[in-house]
Amino acid sequence: MEQDKLHNILNKTEFTKEDIVFLLSQTGEGRTRLFKKANAVKQEIVGQKVYFRGLIEFSNICSKDCFYCGIRKSNTHVSRYVVTDEEILYAAKYAYENDYASLVLQSGEISSPAFVDRVDRLLKEIKKISNGKLGITLSCGEQSPETYQRWFASGAHRYLLRIETSSPKLFYKIHPKDETHDYIRRLKALKDLRLAGYQVGSGVMIGLPFQKLEDLADDILFLKTLDVDMCGMGPYLEHEETPLFQYKDELWPKEERFDMALKMVAVLRLVMPDINIAAATALQAIDPAGREKAVTLGANVIMPNLTPTAYREEYRLYENKPCLDEDAEQCKNCLEARIHLAGDEIGYGEWGDSKHFKKRKQKDEQSSQN
Ligand code: SAH
Numbered sequence: 001m002e003q004d005k006l007h008n009i010l011n012k013t014e015f016t017k018e019d020i021v022f023l024l025s026q027t028g029e030g031r032t033r034l035f036k037k038a039n040a041v042k043q044e045i046v047g048q049k050v051y052f053r054g055l056i057e058f059s060n061i062c063s064k065d066c067f068y069c070g071i072r073k074s075n076t077h078v079s080r081y082v083v084t085d086e087e088i089l090y091a092a093k094y095a096y097e098n099d100y101a102s103l104v105l106q107s108g109e110i111s112s113p114a115f116v117d118r119v120d121r122l123l124k125e126i127k128k129i130s131n132g133k134l135g136i137t138l139s140c141g142e143q144s145p146e147t148y149q150r151w152f153a154s155g156a157h158r159y160l161l162r163i164e165t166s167s168p169k170l171f172y173k174i175h176p177k178d179e180t181h182d183y184i185r186r187l188k189a190l191k192d193l194r195l196a197g198y199q200v201g202s203g204v205m206i207g208l209p210f211q212k213l214e215d216l217a218d219d220i221l222f223l224k225t226l227d228v229d230m231c232g233m234g235p236y237l238e239h240e241e242t243p244l245f246q247y248k249d250e251l252w253p254k255e256e257r258f259d260m261a262l263k264m265v266a267v268l269r270l271v272m273p274d275i276n277i278a279a280a281t282a283l284q285a286i287d288p289a290g291r292e293k294a295v296t297l298g299a300n301v302i303m304p305n306l307t308p309t310a311y312r313e314e315y316r317l318y319e320n321k322p323c324l325d326e327d328a329e330q331c332k333n334c335l336e337a338r339i340h341l342a343g344d345e346i347g348y349g350e351w352g353d354s355k356h357f358k359k360r361k362q363k364d365e366q367s368s369q370n
Pocket residue numbers: 068069070106107108109139140141142160161162164204205234235236237238239282317318319
């Protein structure tokens with residue numbers, strides 16, 4: 001009976017919350033079948049390639065105080081840094097010369113005019129040194145619609161902004177309740193990004209204190225309703241110098257958070273077959289082969305770290321963050337070997353844009369002509 005039920009659900013194209021809870025609850029043989037199906041859907045719809053996005057964590061200065069994050073404003077044990085323009089351009093050049101095709105610029109959340117100008121200038125310079133060829137994804141938090149438009153005009157074409165949890169109730173348990181941490185404001189930012197023309201990515205953390213399986217099913221449906229082009233989601237990992245650390249004994253064991261994160265990737269691949277799904281770095285903090293495992297069951301994007309090694313220690317969002325002592329070259333070699341082991345190839349030299357985005361654009365253009 002259960003087997004038939006699983007078979008039926010795995011072959012659906014529209015999923016109810018109940019279906020998703022059922023899939024996320026699978027263990028043993030059922031879990032293996034879920035993973036196999038997700039991999040088959042990935043191969044069929046987005047292909048066997050994994051795309052690299054070189055990640056530069058260019059500043060850990062942050063105006064926010066998220067209760068889970070190691071670089072939150074109130075953590076005085078972090079020494080704050082800004083990677084210099086030269087170093088960023090050097091890393092961009094490395095990405096370009098090594099055919100990564102795309103970069104992600106990520107930072108804490110600042111929206112001062114000086115910060116906005118700097119990002120704008122860097123976007124233009126990166127475009128210039130790569131003859132317009134490097135694709136650029138930004139992950140710099142909530143900004144005004146004007147800022148999003150300006151950065152888009154200067155060359156960024158994808159943006160990652162995780163909702164962190166789609167449950168407003170849980171959102172306010174993991175963030176202070178004030179103007180700078182406002183659920184509605186974050187949702188609005190996601191809409192502004194879409195209007196500005198970006199390929200929009202969002203995502204959640206998995207295994208947060210107080211989070212239930214039903215919340216995670218809602219997260220999947222939320223991403224579907226938001227019609228995201230890309231998703232990055234990974235396990236929540238506690239950090240000693242954050243307020244949520246007090247709940248460390250109530251969390252699911254790390255292995256379970258890891259396993260649930262893999263199931264979330266697999267289920268999302270079934271629910272949104274043509275989006276880009278990143279294998280989150282946080283997976284690797286629990287299992288050294290975590291990201292490659294995600295690649296075998298639905299993920300098709302990996303973000304090798306290009307942050308200059310000297311700064312990596314200070315961009316510790318959570319404990320056990322991997323690769324803190326490796327340089328770009330070591331990261332590349334290590335990942336390359338692992339992707340091949342996972343049975344996929346790397347889409348060197350290709351932007352690997354979200355297929356979902358392309359279809360969405362076509363639809364938008366058609367409806368504006370009618
Ligand atoms: N300032 C940007 C980038 C944030 S860092 C923004 O606001 O979008 C990127 C992601 O790291 C966050 O969106 C969050 O999901 C994740 N992260 C932060 N702390 C974490 C933790 N303790 N465990 C797991 N992931 C965490």
